[in-house]
Amino acid sequence: MNYAISASPEFRVITGKQVAHVVNNNRRKVIDVIEDAYRRHFDRATVNPDSYFLKFPEAPSDRIIALPAHIQAKGESATAITGIKWISSFPGNLALGIPRASAVLILNDSATGYPTACMEASIISAARTAASAASMARLILGQRGTQAIRLSIVGAGLISRYVVDFLDACSIEIKGVRVYDLNNDYSSETVARLERCGLPDVSVSDCLEEAIRYGEIVLFATTAATPHVRSVDWFSHNPLVLHLSLRDLSPEVILSSYNIVDDIEHCMKAQTSLHLTESATGSRDFVTTSLPEMLSTGCSIPQDRPVIFSPFGMGILDLALGQHVLSASKDSFAPVENFFFDLARI
Numbered sequence: 001m002n003y004a005i006s007a008s009p010e011f012r013v014i015t016g017k018q019v020a021h022v023v024n025n026n027r028r029k030v031i032d033v034i035e036d037a038y039r040r041h042f043d044r045a046t047v048n049p050d051s052y053f054l055k056f057p058e059a060p061s062d063r064i065i066a067l068p069a070h071i072q073a074k075g076e077s078a079t080a081i082t083g084i085k086w087i088s089s090f091p092g093n094l095a096l097g098i099p100r101a102s103a104v105l106i107l108n109d110s111a112t113g114y115p116t117a118c119m120e121a122s123i124i125s126a127a128r129t130a131a132s133a134a135s136m137a138r139l140i141l142g143q144r145g146t147q148a149i150r151l152s153i154v155g156a157g158l159i160s161r162y163v164v165d166f167l168d169a170c171s172i173e174i175k176g177v178r179v180y181d182l183n184n185d186y187s188s189e190t191v192a193r194l195e196r197c198g199l200p201d202v203s204v205s206d207c208l209e210e211a212i213r214y215g216e217i218v219l220f221a222t223t224a225a226t227p228h229v230r231s232v233d234w235f236s237h238n239p240l241v242l243h244l245s246l247r248d249l250s251p252e253v254i255l256s257s258y259n260i261v262d263d264i265e266h267c268m269k270a271q272t273s274l275h276l277t278e279s280a281t282g283s284r285d286f287v288t289t290s291l292p293e294m295l296s297t298g299c300s301i302p303q304d305r306p307v308i309f310s311p312f313g314m315g316i317l318d319l320a321l322g323q324h325v326l327s328a329s330k331d332s333f334a335p336v337e338n339f340f341f342d343l344a345r346i
Contacts, residue, residue: 008343009114010335014325016120022328023127023321027169030321031138034131035295037071037320041263042292045072046316048263053270061225064088069315070110080110085121085318091223099158100223101125105322114340117326121318122158124325128317130162132262133242136291136309137217138170140240143300148173152215152239154208155222156181156190159244163219164194176201180211209234216240220248227273232256235306243273243310251277257306258288266312274310 023030040046047070054064064086071081087103094100103121108114141147151167151174153160167174177194179202181187187204194202205211212218212234222245230250235241235257243249246267254277261267264287267274278284289299291311301307 009109009112009116009340011115011339012117012326012330012333012335014117014119014329014333016123018329018332019120019123019325022325023123024165027127027131027166030127030324031131031135031166031169033320033324034128034317035135037314037316038132038135038262038292038295040071040074041314041316042290042296045074046070048266048314048316050266050269051313051315059090059092062088062090062092067313067315067318069319071316071319073110081107081319081323082110083107083115083319083322085125085315085322087121087125101158105318107319107322107326117322119322119325121322124318124321125313126158126162127166128321129159129244129311129313130166131321132291132311132317133163133219133244133309134166134170134172135295136242136260137167137172137240139291139294140301140307141172144303147171148175149216150175150214151177152205152211152218153177153179153190154181154211154218154220154248155245156183156186157221159221160190160219161193163221163242163244164197164199167217174199176214178203178205178211178214180205180208212239213237217242220245222248224248226271227251227253227276229253238303238306241306241308243308246270246272246274246310246312249273249308251280253306254308255281255286257308258301259286260294260301260307260309261287261290262292262311262314263290266314267310269312272310272312 052066056062068084073080083106085105089101091100105119105121106115107117109116179187179190191202218239219242224247227250229248268278
């Protein structure tokens with residue numbers, strides 16, 4: 001005897017083009033989604049396990065990372081969000097003319113466990129990272145009483161491009177930009193793009209120190225595997241440092257600053273600058289607070305030191321943004337026919 005099911009599960013595939021349309025159509029909404037996920041994390045309404053790294057002995061610079069996560073339901077009409085991001089980083093792709101990172105995101109039905117959607121997720125990943133950075137900038141600049149800044153970009157690429165767009169979504173005025181990258185072509189291409197976007201006083205910096213000293217916000221979005229910035233004095237102007245690439249700054253720079261994380265347990269691993277600092281000092285006391293705490297409690301940060309934001313990246317952010325994309329585009333994509341097949345139990 002076959003047992004009929006009441007409703008066949010549905011599965012949708014959402015392309016990068018559709019993801020980009022939803023994300024770029026309302027970046028302010030994306031920031032709201034990310035900030036809400038952080039608040040849910042502060043309320044202990046999330047499950048965010050360690051990221052799982054798949055590495056290759058024959059290609060030690062390559063890796064694929066799994067980020068499973070779960071966000072509990074909130075409110076009578078809300079549903080829980082469950083799923084996983086599977087993101088690869090293959091630096092050799094750059095020589096092939098394609099981006100280093102690629103990713104997919106799987107969302108699961110929290111009641112049945114069935115996957116409900118698969119979407120291109122490199123845009124999801126870049127957007128949630130940039131939204132986190134913009135959220136931190138909004139908070140710190142608000143405390144400092146300014147919304148107009150000079151920006152330094154260290155590492156020209158996809159993430160830095162997204163951060164500039166999301167700073168604009170927060171109504172942060174950029175008065176000038178200095179771009180530094182080991183690849184001069186990347187720097188020049190970034191400058192040209194920013195000029196096309198109408199930003200004033202944009203130029204390439206040939207000197208890393210010069211670039212860092214210029215910015216009231218200093219963005220690190222590199223592929224550095226080990227710290228390469230060791231001079232505390234370069235940050236004597238007390239900028240906000242968006243340390244998105246996590247491994248650029250030496251323990252000396254970390255210890256001279258106020259340090260803000262997304263989640264302290266996640267940041268203290270994988271040889272990040274924070275992890276190296278913990279190993280050198282035997283303590284985590286150098287971490288001041290977290291972005292979830294700042295969003296939830298309104299705690300303020302003094303202005304007498306640099307402020308370094310080092311977000312490891314949390315799967316809950318990918319899921320929250322992925323669910324937003326699915327909800328916004330669900331009616332545009334019919335379910336994949338016969339994706340689930342032979343559902344009879346017996």
